[in-house]
Amino acid sequence: MLDKSFDPAAIESQWYQRWEDLGLFQPSGKGEPYCILLPPPNVTGTLHMGHAFQHTLMDAMVRYQRMRGRDVLWQVGTDHAGIATEMVVSRQLAGENLTRNDLGRDAFVERVWQWKQQSGDTITRQMRRLGASGDWSRQVFTMDPMPSTAVIEAFVRLHEQGLIYRGQKLVNWDPVLKTAISDLEVVSEAEQGSLWSIRYPLSDGNGYMTVATTRPETMLGDVAVAVHPEDERYAHLVGKTLTLPLTGREIPIIADAYVEREFGTGCVKITPAHDFNDYAIGQRHGLPMINIFTDEATINDAAPERFRGMDRYAARKVVLAELEAEGLLVEETPHTLQVPRGDRTGQVIEPYLTWQWFVKMDDMGRRGLELVENGQVKFVPPNWINTYRHWLGNIQDWCISRQLWWGHRIPAWYGDDGQVFVGRDEAEARSRAEAAGYTGALRQEQDVLETWFSSALWPFSTQGWPDEAAMAERGFDRYLPSSVLVTGFDIIFFWVARMIMMSDHFTGRVPFHDVYITGLVRDKDGQKMSKSKGNVLDPIDLIDGIGLDELVAKRTTGLMQPQAAKKIEQATRKDYPEGIPAFGADALRFTFASLASHGRDIKFDLDRCNGYKAFCNKLWNAARFVLMNTGDYVAGDAAAPVTDSERWIVGRLSATLAEVERQFADYRFDLAAQALYSFVWDEYCDWFVELAKPALQGEDPVARRSTQHTALVVLEAALRALHPIIPFVTEAIWQQVAARLALPGDSIAQQSWPAVAVDGETEAAGRGIEWLKAVVSGVRGFKSQMGLSPGREIELLFAGGDAAQAALVERYGSALRFLARATTLTVLAASDPEPAGATVVAQSGDQRVLVPVAGLIDVGAEVARLDKEIARVRAEIGKCEGKLGSESFVARAPAAVVEQERARLADWQGQLAGLVAQRTRLAG
The missing domain is CATH 1.10.730.10 (Isoleucyl-tRNA Synthetase; Domain 1)
Structure with a gap:
């Protein structure tokens, strides 16, 4: 027998391991295949609300499909999370007064592996606590040998096909991590800054042009000033030169349609090495690229000597002071701007000109768009295809290299003469070098591939590709394409599109048939959950519960500003005075x-x-x-x-x-x-x-x-x-x-x-029981409204209706006596008048169910209540009629709103008729 009380903790603690021991989560090999890919969470991460939400939906689908007889594979695994994991271990080393350079690459990578072994299964334990029924026997870690082989193979093939190249381009650069990062790792938020207007003298001494900038230090790398080609104010200056302040360099005045004539003075400084839009202009006009920053965002040797070695913001102060001294600083005005910051370091990200590895995306992008447009991949909800189209329609080559040590090291080797040889291992690279006539020393590329590169291969790298024996063992032909991908809209660009393109390119298949896009999990007020706001909820806390003091400590630990910590503590104590109770995994x-x-x-x-x-x-x-x-x-x-x-x-x-x-x-x-x-x-x-x-x-x-x-x-x-x-x-x-x-x-x-x-008998019984429910509900509602005990016995009268409805009274008489506590059931003949002092409690078609109220209620008080309710309903009718009688309302309001108002009027009129009839019976 079940325990007397429901205790989710006692129930949930015993079943998951038993399911796993029974092998219930492994594919059956029978029936139509059904496969879901788990978006691999960070190996060093913990389960957050977004994970819990998506994992719940995935688990519901795979459990449902198993019960439907499908051969279900939920392919689970974790991601090595290059930047996040390297940061964790680097912080540990800092606590020992060490850096990664003190250890060297091999020892540092070994240290990361040790950390992964110690803490890398936290999130998978938490997924189990939630009830996620993935096939853990097939779990894949992106740095495991099987997916690592796929990563190297994909890189080499793409390079051989001319689709991977090394080039010097602008990238998002984190000056603390000293690596390129993806757009997804850049958080841009509005911040208060300044806009400085600066005079750039014409080289011929006949005046100047005024430009405005939010980053005056970058002017040291300016190579031109641009105006709109149709701007008559500056048409006579195009082709002339300016003398760049503080440097003495001459830079041209160019015309480019990118410039907005109406914004500011209509003159824009062009710094191709430090702005993505300027970079595109520089490419169009063949302008030089002058990078003035080091990888730490200090001024390098490309700037005048007096600025070299300065931090970018220290250099800004000096630049502004010198401009003011020379009379070239026109004004400084407050200006709100979008500031890009690294999501892990919080540092302002620099567009930085550096050598990186790239994948050509134009042809792949066209193919990726075609696969969605022709229906081979379907988005749910379908409107997300517009987001996908927009990105693929404006796709840029993909920067895949990162200046890290933890990750898949790029399989490229350099000769002393600068030649680059790509191979699956050093032996293959040396063979290719010798074939090219180079016999000197080789050194391997220091950079690793960004995490999204290995993630793009996830649909087929987890199924053994490119090893045919592994593919056969893991069911490559059976489980690719997978059935559905459940993911967030924020990684349609970074992951979904790249999986579609890479799967098609290497296997000739789409990675999944459906892409189900979920929303974000926000707090009860619709605010995005963040640690700085103190509104983050931990799904494990919701499952197992957490005390108030522990919750406060959890939310405020690590906050640098005492005022912010105090504010969060106060809000937490207000919102959760008793902490968070244990709801259990099922309720969550x-x-x-x-x-x-x-x-x-x-x-x-x-x-x-x-x-x-x-x-x-x-x-x-x-x-x-x-x-x-x-x-x-x-x-x-x-x-x-x-x-x-x-x-x-x-x-x-x-x-x-x-x-x-x-x-x-x-x-x-x-x-x-x-x-x-x-x-x-x-x-x-x-x-x-x-x-x-x-x-x-x-x-x-x-x-x-x-x-x-x-x-x-x-x-x-x-x-x-x-x-x-x-x-x-x-x-x-x-x-x-x-x-x-x-x-x-x-x-x-x-x-x-x-x-x-x-069958038909079931349907007929259903109609009868629905009638019974309506009568009983009406009686119970009447008793509640009148303040009567649910067990108070009453009489029921049935007026109107046909013979079939009258027969229902006899058929369900015993049930009515039991459920409605009805002492007598009387069906009135068509000629019988409805007795005075009876109120209608339910109506089914033409049949009305009445309760004589004499002795049950204070009739006078009920009549007074009805009068009050009738007055209220008449007032509502008046409001509706006033709106509908207004020509301006009917003409200007949307048709749906007008129709809704008419429906409201009809509803109020129906209520009024019933109330008036009820009052008449009671008062009569």
Whole structure:
């Protein structure tokens, strides 16, 4: 028997390891394949709310598809996270007064591997706690031998095909990490700065041009000033030169359509080595590239000697002081600008001219767009294809090198004469060098490949490519393309598009058929979760609970500013005065599923978690009731439903299952969750259990046996339907129910998706029970409104309607007496007047259900209440009529708004008619 109280911690702690030991998460090899790729989280990371949200949806899908008989593979794994992991180990070394250079490359990489072994499985343990049913026996780490081989092979092939090259271009440069970083690792936020206007003298001494800049130190690298080709103010100056202040260099005045004539003075300084837009202009006009920064963002030898060695911001102060001294600084004005900062260091990112490795993307981009446009890859929701199109339509060559030591080292070797030889290993590189006539020493490239390069190969590197034996063993032909990718919109560019292009290029296949794009998880007020705001929620804390003091310490640790820490502490103590209770994994998962609407960010509120914990508790208690009332049930003694309540609940189960199947097919997890919630809470627990009590506790052995069977069978089917979303509590209950039904199997996860057949008799019973529910609900609502006890006995009168409706009164008389506490049921003849002092509590078609109120309520007080309500409804009618009578409202308001107002008017008028009729009966 189930424990008296529902305790998620006790339930959830025992089942996951058993599932894993039973091998339930491994592909069956039977049925149609269904594969999902886990977006590999950082090996040094922890589970955050975005992970928990997406992993819940993925797990719901794979559990559902296993039950549908599919051959399911959820390919899991982790990413080596080059920058993040190297930073973690570098900080450890700093605590020992060491740097990576003190250790040397090999020793440093070994130290990283040690750290990975110690802490690298944190997030996978947390995924298990959430219930993620991935195939851990096939888990892949991007630095494992198999994917590493794929990375080297892909690089070499692309180089051989002329698609990878080494070149000098602008990249996002972090001067603290001293490496290029991707756009995804740059966070641009509005900050208050200044805009300086500076005079650039014409070389012929006949005046000057005024330019404006937010970064005056970069003028040391200016190579031109640009104006719009149609700007008449400067047409006569195009082709002439200016003398660049502080340097004495002459720079040309050029015309380029990029310049906005209306912005500022219409003159723009061009610094190709320090601005991406300027770089493009420089390319168009063949301008020189003068880089004035070192890799630490200090001034280098390309600038005048007096600035060399200065930090960029120290140089700014000197530049401004000298300009002012020479009378060339016109003004400084406040200016809000978007400042790019590295997401890990917080430092301002520099566009930096440096040698890097790139992948040519033009042809691949066109092919990647074609694969989506022709439907081979489908976005859900479909509007995200526009984001994909925009990026591929403006694609640039991909910088794949990083100045790190942790990662896949680029398989390129340099000769003393600067020649570059690419090979799968040094022996192959040397062979190619010798074939080219070079026999000197070789040194390997120091840079590693960015993490997104290995991630782009994830769909096929995890399936053994390019090793044919490994591909056969891991099911390359069976699981590629995968079925669906679940990911966020923020990495459509960085990961989704590149997987599509790389998979097509190397395998001739798309990596997945569907891309389901989720929203972001935000706090209850719609704010993005961030440590600086103190509104981050840890999913493990929601599952297991956390005390207030521990939560405060967790949110404020590491904050540099005491004021910010104090503010966050105060807000936390206000919002969570008792800490965060343990909701359990099932409640958290149900919350995520219920919030997973298409195209919307998730406003996460703990009240929802509490509500779905209550749902699990409701399910638990209903199961206990059923189990306690079926102790003498004989397994295998199946009985066809004999009562209408049984037929009705079977019909509702059938309709619910069909609805859930439709919503899973459309990735509408919110609607699937809603359908299951409504069936279990509203129909099975609230209605069927009540309707079943007379039979379960009565003297009719046939009705008792049949109702026992139906109660168990429907509960068992509901547990299977709920299992993909709430696996733990459904498993715990199913074990008890399955034993009562003598079902085979060690786990609910091994069971098939439920299927229920219905017939005409089921549908007729359903209509009758819906009538019964309407009557009982009306009576209960009346009692509640009048302040009467639910157990107060009443009389029921049935007026109007046809013979079929009258027959329902007789058919469900015993149920009405039990559920509505009705002492007498009277069907009035068509000629019988409706008695005075009776109020309508329900209506079905033409049939009205009335309760005589004499002796039940204070009629005078009820008439007064009705008068007050009638006045309120008439006021609302007046408002609607006023709007609809206004020509300007009808003419100017959207058609949908006008139609909504008309519908509101009709609704209020209907309510008024009912209230007036009710008052007339009471007062009469």
